[in-house]
Amino acid sequence: MRTPVLIVGGGPVGLALAGELGWRGISCTLVEKSDGSIYQPKQDLVGIRTMEFCRRWGIVPWVEAAPYPRGYRQDNVYVSAVAGFEFGREKFPGMGEEKAPPQSPQHRERCPQDMFDPILARFAGTFPHVGLRYHRELLSFREGPDGVEARVADPRSGAEEIIQCDYLIGCDGGGSLVRQTLGIAMAGNPVLTYTTNAIFRCPNFLALHGKGEAYRYIIIGPEGTFATIVAINGADRFRFSIVGDAEKREYGEAEVRAAIVKAFGRPFDFDVLTIVPWIRRELVAESFGANRVFIAGDAAHMISPTGGFGMNMGIQDVVDLAWKLAAMLGGWGGKRLLDSYSIERRPVAVRNVREASGNLNRMLSPRAQKPAPEAFEPGPAGDRARAEFGARFAAIMRREWFTLGIHLGYRYEGSPIVVPDGTPEPPDEVSTYTQSARPGHRAPHHWLAPGRSTLDLYGKGFVLLRFDGAPAENLASAAAARSVPLEVVDLDDRAAAALYERKLVLVRPDGHVAWRGDATPADAQAVIDRVRGA
Numbered sequence: 338m339r340t341p342v343l344i345v346g347g348g349p350v351g352l353a354l355a356g357e358l359g360w361r362g363i364s365c366t367l368v369e370k371s372d373g374s375i376y377q378p379k380q381d382l383v384g385i386r387t388m389e390f391c392r393r394w395g396i397v398p399w400v401e402a403a404p405y406p407r408g409y410r411q412d413n414v415y416v417s418a419v420a421g422f423e424f425g426r427e428k429f430p431g432m433g434e435e436k437a438p439p440q441s442p443q444h445r446e447r448c449p450q451d452m453f454d455p456i457l458a459r460f461a462g463t464f465p466h467v468g469l470r471y472h473r474e475l476l477s478f479r480e481g482p483d484g485v486e487a488r489v490a491d492p493r494s495g496a497e498e499i500i501q502c503d504y505l506i507g508c509d510g511g512g513s514l515v516r517q518t519l520g521i522a523m524a525g526n527p528v529l530t531y532t533t534n535a536i537f538r539c540p541n542f543l544a545l546h547g548k549g550e551a552y553r554y555i556i557i558g559p560e561g562t563f564a565t566i567v568a569i570n571g572a573d574r575f576r577f578s579i580v581g582d583a584e585k586r587e588y589g590e591a592e593v594r595a596a597i598v599k600a601f602g603r604p605f606d607f608d609v610l611t612i613v614p615w616i617r618r619e620l621v622a623e624s625f626g627a628n629r630v631f632i633a634g635d636a637a638h639m640i641s642p643t644g645g646f647g648m649n650m651g652i653q654d655v656v657d658l659a660w661k662l663a664a665m666l667g668g669w670g671g672k673r674l675l676d677s678y679s680i681e682r683r684p685v686a687v688r689n690v691r692e693a694s695g696n697l698n699r700m701l702s703p704r705a706q707k708p709a710p711e712a713f714e715p716g717p718a719g720d721r722a723r724a725e726f727g728a729r730f731a732a733i734m735r736r737e738w739f740t741l742g743i744h745l746g747y748r749y750e751g752s753p754i755v756v757p758d759g760t761p762e763p764p765d766e767v768s769t770y771t772q773s774a775r776p777g778h779r780a781p782h783h784w785l786a787p788g789r790s791t792l793d794l795y796g797k798g799f800v801l802l803r804f805d806g807a808p809a810e811n812l813a814s815a816a817a818a819r820s821v822p823l824e825v826v827d828l829d830d831r832a833a834a835a836l837y838e839r840k841l842v843l844v845r846p847d848g849h850v851a852w853r854g855d856a857t858p859a860d861a862q863a864v865i866d867r868v869r870g871a
């Protein structure tokens with residue numbers, strides 16, 4: 338069998354790559370060793386940038402129609418136990434009431450993996466040139482100058498086949514065989530915590546305590562932060578997590594049940610569905626690949642889930658990679674284009690894994706700065722101690738709950754395929770986000786008409802935004818000379834012109850600014866060659 342792009346792994350990142358390539362008209366085949374069932378959903382926060390990609394793919398209504406109840410409140414509540422004392426909370430409405438911020442046409446969504454992966458698979462499956470093949474495990478591969486030969490087997494029968502491809506992309510998760518075969522090391526901290534997750538079912542959970550609907554309960558005992566309970570489907574299923582620490586500890590089912598009762602504050606009826614021990618890591622691959630084999634998602638970075646960045650960052654990886662693969666297969670990508678993938682994405686991963694570990698430390702900070710003992714006693718002195726601790730902890734935790742800058746503010750500073758304009762790099766924000774059309778940054782959102790964002794202009798090829806009819810012919814003809822797909826879009830909009838700051842702004846197929854200026858460059862061909870990685 339032959340395929341232009343072989344994707345290994347059908348988690349959210351591999352599925353997003355299959356969909357993004359399919360949307361670009363690129364044939365690809367995805368192999369996934371399992372049947373695709375999700376026994377324990379991991380991600381549940383589909384970040385705002387991922388939702389912008391979903392908008393581009395036309396699948397926002399599918400996400401909104403996922404079965405997570407849109408009215409279910411998303412509060413984060415800090416408690417001694419779910420049925421115990423409340424220290425404080427950060428209130429958030431249900432997803433149906435969440436508003437898009439001024440910087441984006443979309444807002445984040447709560448759509449857990451067992452709902453989101455099927456949406457991504459359905460989207461990829463709409464393209465006849467995308468093949469999703471479950472029960473297919475990559476066993477090994479060999480890279481040559483003209484392509485890659487992969488050995489794949491059906492784990493049920495052991496039957497093997499050879500798949501030839503131009504490019505092989507490992508989206509095969511933290512244990513990535515692709516990364517190991519390439520001999521790429523991971524840098525960082527291999528163990529932050531040994532954590533144990535359990536999904537339990539309790540249909541009348543809400544009626545058993547007075548805390549109301551919440552997305553997450555963080556349980557803090559006299560010893561400090563001990564566990565979290567997350568409303569994984571906004572109904573009857575919850576993910577309980579014994580956060581643990583860097584010391585290895587394994588829990589049997591009886592111990593997990595006892596810990597759930599402790600976290601709740603008293604015995605109650607529930608069923609434990611799955612128990613998964615896992616290691617929380619802070620690791621980034623030293624390279625994201627080269628030549629014909631690349632890695633993306635957890636294969637390239639392993640991150641604490643505190644913040645909900647992991648999958649979202651992986652989907653950004655493949656949106657960065659997919660147009661470059663399309664350019665190579667389409668014959669207009671330069672020989673250094675694919676090198677820019679690792680150069681652009683690795684610093685974003687380093688930034689995000691650090692932020693997520695910072696969030697973990699903030700969540701665990703009550704282990705060092707414990708609540709006063711009175712905080713666990715009834716009465717007015719207890720109320721005062723709870724209010725004092727709750728206010729302090731809530732202030733610390735806000736950085737994790739408000740992360741617009743992390744999701745939208747990543748930029749490709751110093752990328753060899755971005756032409757700097759000499760302006761200084763603005764600060765990299767976490768909770769706030771100031772839009773910028775500086776080269777390397779995500780091209781800003783602005784409403785051109787009700788329901789029509791500037792972001793809706795970008796995606797398939799390059800877009801040259803033109804304000805005030807500035808001459809653009811030499812850039813357009815330089816692109817045509819190299820078969821680079823480029824569309825000139827005239828905008829007559831004062832606010833958009835102010836936001837983009839220059840009369841001509843060249844936006845890449847992934848929605849990042851490649852170049853900008855008030856007049857076409859003297860050497861337009863050099864600019865086009867640079868942004869196509871020649």
Ligand SMILES: Cc1cc2nc3c(=O)[nH]c(=O)nc-3n(C[C@H](O)[C@H](O)[C@H](O)COP(=O)(O)OP(=O)(O)OC[C@H]3O[C@@H](n4cnc5c(N)ncnc54)[C@H](O)[C@@H]3O)c2cc1C
Pocket residue numbers: 345346347348349350351368369370371379380381382383473474475476508509510511513514534615633634635636642644645646647648649650651
């Ligand atoms: C508790 C928890 C909560 C999280 N919450 C969030 C969140 O809210 N938001 C967020 O963005 N991220 C979150 N994450 C992180 C997120 O789940 C991961 O980053 C994401 O699942 C990574 O996706 P992936 O496709 O790269 O890898 P995976 O999901 O690990 O998928 C890899 C796939 O590759 C397959 N595979 C492996 N080897 C082979 C092979 N040799 N051949 C064929 N197939 C193979 C595997 O079967 C698997 O299906 C969370 C993680 C945890 C643990």
